[in-house]
Amino acid sequence: MIDKTNQWTPPRLRLNLRHLEVFVATARGGSTRAAADRIARSQSAASTALADLEGSLGVELFDRIGRRLQLNENGRALLPRAQALVEQAAELQALFSEEHAAPLRVAASFTIGEYLLPELISEWTLRHPQSQVQLRIGNTSEVIEAVAGFDVDVGFIEGPQTHPGLAVRPWLDDELIVVAAPGHPLAGSTATLRQLAEVTWVMREHGSGTRLVTDAWLIRNLAHVRVGFELGSTEAIKRVVAAGGGLGCLSRHAVAQSIDDGRLVELRTRLPRAVRTLAIALHTEKRLGRATTDFLQHCRDAAPKPGRSR
CATH class of the missing domain: 3.40.190.290 (D-Maltodextrin-Binding Protein; domain 2)
Structure with missing residues (x-):
């Protein structure tokens, strides 16, 4: 006879990935309409999913300011964890379907984005033809904002600026x-x-x-x-x-x-x-996927060394 009294029972999950996907998209876009455009769903479906998520958690995640939705304290606490779960789900999906792999999102300041990264990205994509890289170029302040707001996976900066939520690592x-x-x-x-x-x-x-x-x-x-x-x-x-x-x-x-x-x-x-020192900026609460980790290693290994021009 099997004793079932000590068997572990998994907790009943009240969340689903669709709800978290809508939440992350709303946090980035500032409205359920913008979220619907990002994830190719109707606005009503996005609004319902967000309401269901807040109902499941028992808290509001946004402050409603006119038609804008701005993350409140609860939303800011949830965002990095929700984004990590959504990205991990995308990685799992990519294990079986390469064409669904999410692109690597990179932001870089002008000097790095215009004169250093293009060749490094070209070399990377030749070696990893299924890996897409989206490069956004702006000044250092804009790159820091993009990393801090989870709009990109990694930033490359050339100034001494930083942000309390970022880890800045020397590059070259x-x-x-x-x-x-x-x-x-x-x-x-x-x-x-x-x-x-x-x-x-x-x-x-x-x-x-x-x-x-x-x-x-x-x-x-x-x-x-x-x-x-x-x-x-x-x-x-x-x-x-x-x-x-x-x-x-x-x-x-x-x-x-x-x-x-x-x-x-x-x-x-x-x-x-x-x-x-040019540097790499990462969000302290963001889990790095394998593609990001491999890409950063490629940039460290292949970047021009002092005294060597490309």
Whole structure:
């Protein structure tokens, strides 16, 4: 005779993945209409699923502000765990159907996203043809926001900014250099600190990682920094500098091709070297899937080392 008194009985689950999927999509989109668009369901079905989830948990997950739904304390506590469960379910599904694998979502600041990651992503997709990568490029502040809001799986940043919910890990070193047009009056000589304080500079916009590091470097060493242009694109800065609009301070990675082509020259100066660390930003409460972990390892192994250009 079998004694059943000590057998474990699993708890009755009141949640389902569909409800959690709607919750995560609503948290990202700010409304059940936006959630319905993200997951290809009707708005009424999304609203019902969200109401069922809140009823099952016995708490409200959003503050209703007009037509907007904003996560409250309960929702913020649930979001990382719900997203992890939804992503794990997608991974399980992908075990048997490669075409359903969720794309890897990456955000990167401009220097990294435009000059370092494209080649790394191309190499990755050649080795993993079923693995899709979605790359979003913005300034460092925007990348941090995307990682903190669970909009992306991983972020690559170039500034010293951080966020209490993020873990920032060093990735590789980068050097900032001063560039000028070949015909600039200071080209071909070693510029003094006084000369650098008197010229016009072409800078990235505030919020950019490059701008944060550049400001700290130049202000610490020059009596005055005359900013003539503030631009939101590294390519725009290179064009203005090449046209003689002023000096630029950019990543060596970003200007290597332009220097090789002769459109820009590296200016010799009496400034100390400016080496910064590019970093990987991850949410502390996000579980990394296998694809993310493998991709990060690929980026660490294949990224250009100091003194090696791509």
